[in-house]
Amino acid sequence: MSALSSTRRLLTQTAGILFSVVLLAACNDSNNLNTPPVPESPPVAEGPGNIVEVAVEAGDFSTLVAALEATGLDQTLADEAETFTVFAPTDAAFEALGQETIDALLADTETLSDILLYHVIAGQAVNADTALSLTGTTVEMANGDIVALTIQSDALFINGSQVIVTDVEASNGIIHAIDAVLTPPGDAEPTGNIVEVAVAAGDFTTLVAAVQAAGLDTTLADPDGSFTVFAPTDAAFAMLGDDAIAALLADIDALTDILLYHVISGAAVDSITATSLFGEMVEMANGDSVTIDIRDGALFINDSQVVIADVPATNGVIHAIDMVLTRPADEVGTIVDVAVANGSFTTLVAALQATGLDATLADETATFTVFAPTDDAFALLGEETINTLLADTETLSDILLYHVIAEQAVPAETALTLNGSDVEMANGDTITITVTDGNLFINDSQVVIADVQASNGIIHAINAVLTPPM
Incomplete structure (x- = not known):
């Protein structure tokens, strides 16, 4: 074969290969035009659910969730258009009430709703830092009543309930777990003025006699006045002994000073407000001061424990105490x-x-x-x-x-x-x-x-x- 023939054959084979490559490329271009590539979906960020969903998922609030469902408040707290702060009692907190009490509440949805709303701040998400900044004050809850925020032993308390878990985020607010169910203050109607209520109670006969001896009964019956009386019970006065009581009744100046040391004049201070003053000094009607203390969840005035709180009167409030107050x-x-x-x-x-x-x-x-x-x-x-x-x-x-x-x-x-x-x-x-x-x-x-x-x-x-x- 001549050299010319060999050269022609090589050129022909090369041209065929090039044609195949061009044809394959053309086919690929045609496929790309007809079937565009599918773009990858961006990752979807997963956020927390609403208040109710977070409570359900947590697993420690089953009784609370059941109570919300029984009252229909689960729908309220699931509303994504609203914002809430919920101080949520754990299952252990509800268990402390006893099953009989829980069953009674679940059957009385009006009372239960009032209690549940007493655990909710509506319209804002209050985190732990903000709550800590509010200690020493009272905050209105969704049922219209107030709670006291205090720091006790470096822990945040709502009334007598300790916040044990803070800042659980939800899409429409925030949850703080607490270790006891909050009890709203009572709504009892007053039956008379300070003196009339003390007389009717029957547990303050020595106090009433002392107030009358000092001429303070007229003052504490003033309908235009406003008083808070930390009232020693008869048992509290009995601890002084008959001789000491007789000596006081014979010394009107000393008796008046002691009695006025049990009175805040110009304000009706309920137990929740008093609790918010934990650790502070409060001036009494005689010009001296008492210290507000909380010990094992109980409210103390100096060393006297409040044993019955918030007895209403038309011109103030009475708190029964277990000891006659003495100065620090x-x-x-x-x-x-x-x-x-x-x-x-x-x-x-x-x-x-x-x-x-x-x-x-x-x-x-x-x-x-x-x-x-x-x-x-x-x-x-x-x-x-x-x-x-x-x-x-x-x-x-x-x-x-x-x-x-x-x-x-x-x-x-x-x-x-x-x-x-x-x-x-x-x-x-x-x-x-x-x-x-x-x-x-x-x-x-x-x-x-x-x-x-x-x-x-x-x-x-x-x-x-x-x-x-x-």
Whole structure:
């Protein structure tokens, strides 16, 4: 074969290959024109559901969800056009009510709705930081009542319920889990003014007698006034003893001062508002101040617990307390200051001064418990014996120190637990503590007034002078 023929054959084969490639490319272009590529879908961001959906998904709010469904409030809280903050009781919180109470609520949807709406702030999503900034105030809830926001032991509380989980996001708001179901305040109608309500209650006979003796009954019955009264019950006054009550009723100035120390004038402060003032000082009608405290969920005024709250009156509100209010220790002075100011311990004060023990019991760096004989207790010794003792300061010092426990302040509550025990006194001898019919005795001397606070200890008034053993 000639070289020319071989060259022609190679060119022909090459042309065929090129034609095939061009044809294949053309086909591919034709396919691309007829079937455009499908673009990839962008990732869809998944957000939280609404309040109800989040509660259902969480699994810890089954009773709450059932209650919402029973009242129809599940539809309200699922509304994506609205915004809510829900303080949501856990299943454990509802269980604390008891199944009988839960069943009764589920059957009474009107009451249940009021309770549920008391857990909701409508119109805004309040996160934990915002809630913390509102502590010390009250906030209106969806049912129209208020709650108190406080910080206790570094935890956020709504009334007496602790927030245990915060900031659970929902598409239409936010959920905070709480450990107890909130109870809306009662709506009882007042039956009379402060004095009339106290009289009708039947548990404040001593208070009413004291108010009448001081002439304050007219003030507290004023229809144009507004008062908050922390009212000691008869049992609270009984803790003072008959002698102390009689002494107060005979000293109108002192009685008036004490009674006004139980009154806030110009405002009806309900227990929720009082709770919001946790840790603060509140001025009373006599010009002195009390401290608002919360202990184990209970409201305290100084060291007195509110045992019945929010008794309404036409001109204010009454809160029953379990102890007569006394000023905080740092406001009343030392053991000696308190004894002098009281007026019922003039002989004791004279004896302390005669022996120089007044300086000892005025020591702010020390702590004492003094079982203090009243003037009536010393009077039982007779004037001649008292004068003899005042002239024999060594014997008198021994007797006085026999009335003192050094280095500790022993409240009556603790002393009652020592029934039958012997306790060493500051002179080295021992006394015997006994309890008879609920009354505290030191040897044969009865404590007639307990727990008088001082800045450096505590005083218990007794009705007989203690005699050291021979």
